[in-house]
Amino acid sequence: MSGASPFKMRFVHLDLKGAPPKVSYLSEIFPLFHALGANGLLIEYEDTFPYEGPLKLLRAPHAYSPSEVKEILHLAAQNELEVIPLVQTFGHMEFVLKHEAFAHLREVALFPNTLNPHEAEALALVAAMVDQVMELHAGARWLHIGCDEVYYLGEGEASRRWLQQEENSKAKLCLSHMRAVASHVRARHPAATPLVWDDMLRDIPEAQLSASGLPQLVEPVLWDYGADLDVGGKALLMEKYRECGFTRLWAASAFKGATGPNQALPPIEHHVRNNVQWLQVAACGPADMLRGVVLTGWQRYDHFSVLCELLPVGVPSLAACLQCLLHGGFAEDVRTRVETLLGIPNLEMTGFTSEGAGAFPGSDILALVTQVGLHLCSSVDEVLQRDRYVTGWFSPYHRRRKLIHPVMIQHIRPRVLSLLARWSAQAQELETALHRVFHEDAVAEWLEENVQPSLGRLQALLQDLGQAAEPQPAPTPPPSTELWL
Incomplete structure (x- = not known):
């Protein structure tokens, strides 16, 4: 008691x-x-x-x-x-x-x-x-x-x-x-x-x-x-x-x-x-x-x-x-x-938990921040570190050299685009909710610290996919050392 x-x-x-x-x-x-x-x-x-x-x-x-x-x-x-x-x-x-x-x-x-x-x-x-x-x-x-x-x-x-x-x-x-x-x-x-x-x-x-x-x-x-x-x-x-x-x-x-x-x-x-x-x-x-x-x-x-x-x-x-x-x-x-x-x-x-976050002032912020805090980073890690197509066919080695089997783009890109769209929508909803309570500088700071790094990792992967999908120029052959008479 x-x-x-x-x-x-x-x-x-x-x-x-x-x-x-x-x-x-x-x-x-x-x-x-x-x-x-x-x-x-x-x-x-x-x-x-x-x-x-x-x-x-x-x-x-x-x-x-x-x-x-x-x-x-x-x-x-x-x-x-x-x-x-x-x-x-x-x-x-x-x-x-x-x-x-x-x-x-x-x-x-x-x-x-x-x-x-x-x-x-x-x-x-x-x-x-x-x-x-x-x-x-x-x-x-x-x-x-x-x-x-x-x-x-x-x-x-x-x-x-x-x-x-x-x-x-x-x-x-x-x-x-x-x-x-x-x-x-x-x-x-x-x-x-x-x-x-x-x-x-x-x-x-x-x-x-x-x-x-x-x-x-x-x-x-x-x-x-x-x-x-x-x-x-x-x-x-x-x-x-x-x-x-x-x-x-x-x-x-x-x-x-x-x-x-x-x-x-x-x-x-x-x-x-x-x-x-x-x-x-x-x-x-x-x-x-x-x-x-x-x-x-x-x-x-x-x-x-x-x-x-x-x-x-x-x-x-x-x-x-x-x-x-x-x-x-x-x-x-x-x-x-x-x-x-x-x-x-x-x-x-x-x-x-974000289930039924409450009816108090700012409870919508709590629900959205909870979603971000618990799931954003882990969901991006799931794609970048545990998806078999990313880890097996588009590793950091491949990304640096812009190498990818074309069929793998069809496996990777849709999933990344879907994840990015889902979290971008959540981030926009959270930004709107934060603006009702805080000024622009605080909203920008929180999102940059807690949301943008993960979204940026997805955007970087998509950018690298796009570059790897482009036709790559043929390597320049080394100069010949043969003497022509």
Whole structure:
């Protein structure tokens, strides 16, 4: 039997640095989020926020306009979804530091991921970003300032010189920048409490964390997306944070985007297990410390990586995870409720099926992406690697030399043309469905990554067949060495 949830606040993470949905789709999906048990959104805008002034160059081509951000917030409020904006201010700064105008603020000159905390201009930059975001999120009770995965911290020239002083350390450097950013938030936006990802804090000694002053400024978000996370270890970590002076904590699980950078379909069982284990952490950790949980749904691993599972494709996983957290477990009655809410006959936990993909917004995308993910590549492999006529009479050796028995063309070409026509039609249907939810650049990227390589292999085979079928010029005889008198 399922029970009550220890997580009174359940926030869905919208990672907008890849395939940001159109506002029209958000208007359709927010009511479902609410019905599934969400009562908040953690919105990570990155380059989709409408920055102004010197920061305008950070905008992606399809960044939201100020009026669209306001509409998103209005839709969220209509559906009783509290919004926490997220602004990266330390690590994962690629979308800022990739620009030449800000490249001088990198910790390591070659890498655009981490900000140089020694530069006064660096703090001014993130303060300006924070202020612009908060201007459009007036009244927000929390602001997430990121600070996860601050890779290469301490490896820049300024940091190396600073670390030569005996009392300095990477931990001190990290805490100092976090404290500076959090202090700015507290001073300029006193109604908002800063949140930080906790990975940079985990290994810092308790005494140093306590003395830093950070526990009085921020609330850590403990994240772990594994299906086999260490429940006891997480409970001990919560206790450590309590001893350091942090009064409230958050948990972060995942419903997609955490099992592979190019994952197309989320493994639902993995994510449900992850959330079940977070329920166990909440049950055995310090009482009442966990304010809420964020269900992360990463769209890219970082600014430069490929797209992982698209939001509509992740809806069944999100539904299962939210209902699991809401009811304190994933008993059979909870599974049945998920199926009812999504309009699906059977929630497939351990595999993927496109049979009866559901009646929720974007379910047509799920059905088509499932078809592509499960069958496109394998069906092309079946022809190119296992068809006896292709492997026996039109191997790579034959293709390079344009050699083929004419009768074999009659065996190979019809099958390849039929397969190409079938998948081209599916790709067109999927493209149309994707355009209803996403902008052109995201649609083009997903299709180029996931569909075009396989279609291109079929097209290349047909092209080689055509060239091999053409009459080949007779080989030029070698010049004669005979002497004529």
